[in-house]
Amino acid sequence: MARNLIFWLLSAIFSFTWAQQPPPKDTPKTQQPPVPVEQDPPEEDDALKPRIYTFNPLQSAKEMRIGEFYWKKHNFKAAAHRFNEATHWDPNNADGFLRLAESDEKLHDPKGARDAYAKYLELSPEAKNAESIRKKVAKR
Numbered sequence: 073m074a075r076n077l078i079f080w081l082l083s084a085i086f087s088f089t090w091a092q093q094p095p096p097k098d099t100p101k102t103q104q105p106p107v108p109v110e111q112d113p114p115e116e117d118d119a120l121k122p123r124i125y126t127f128n129p130l131q132s133a134k135e136m137r138i139g140e141f142y143w144k145k146h147n148f149k150a151a152a153h154r155f156n157e158a159t160h161w162d163p164n165n166a167d168g169f170l171r172l173a174e175s176d177e178k179l180h181d182p183k184g185a186r187d188a189y190a191k192y193l194e195l196s197p198e199a200k201n202a203e204s205i206r207k208k209v210a211k212r
Contacts, residue, residue: 125160132162139171148178159191166195170205 139154152175158168173188189209193202 123160127163128161129165132158132165132168135161136165136168136171139168139175143171143175148175151175152179152184164195166192166199169195173205 135154135158139151139158142148142151142154152172155168155172155175159165159172162168169188169192173185173192176182176185176188186209189205192199193205193209196202199205
């Protein structure tokens with residue numbers, strides 16, 4: 073008897089809730105496309121922004137150390153990148169330009185090596201190796 077009472081109550085509840093639902097609308101065969109909603113512009117990725125260099129000799133020294141690590145591992149492309157970064161952080165870093173030029177030589181980039189050697193000679197014209205570097209620049 074209790075089972076019949078529960079069944080009857082559940083049937084009444086479900087039939088009442090189904091009766092309360094509105095009937096489905098007939099959709100016309102030619103529907104209009106939805107109106108596009110204006111979206112916010114996409115967020116910019118910070119990694120894609122151009123890097124702004126300011127004078128930072130500590131960062132330059134750090135880049136030089138990392139570049140020397142890559143140089144010892146014979147990864148001249150990574151070393152050249154780090155030496156280039158070092159010269160951006162400190163434009164008066166003559167050793168950075170020298171190491172960049174040597175890396176560019178290893179990478180068979182004569183124009184880059186010539187430019188870096190020229191900048192090195194501009195910063196340290198009285199260096200011990202200045203004469204041999206002048207000969208290298210004159211060759212190219």
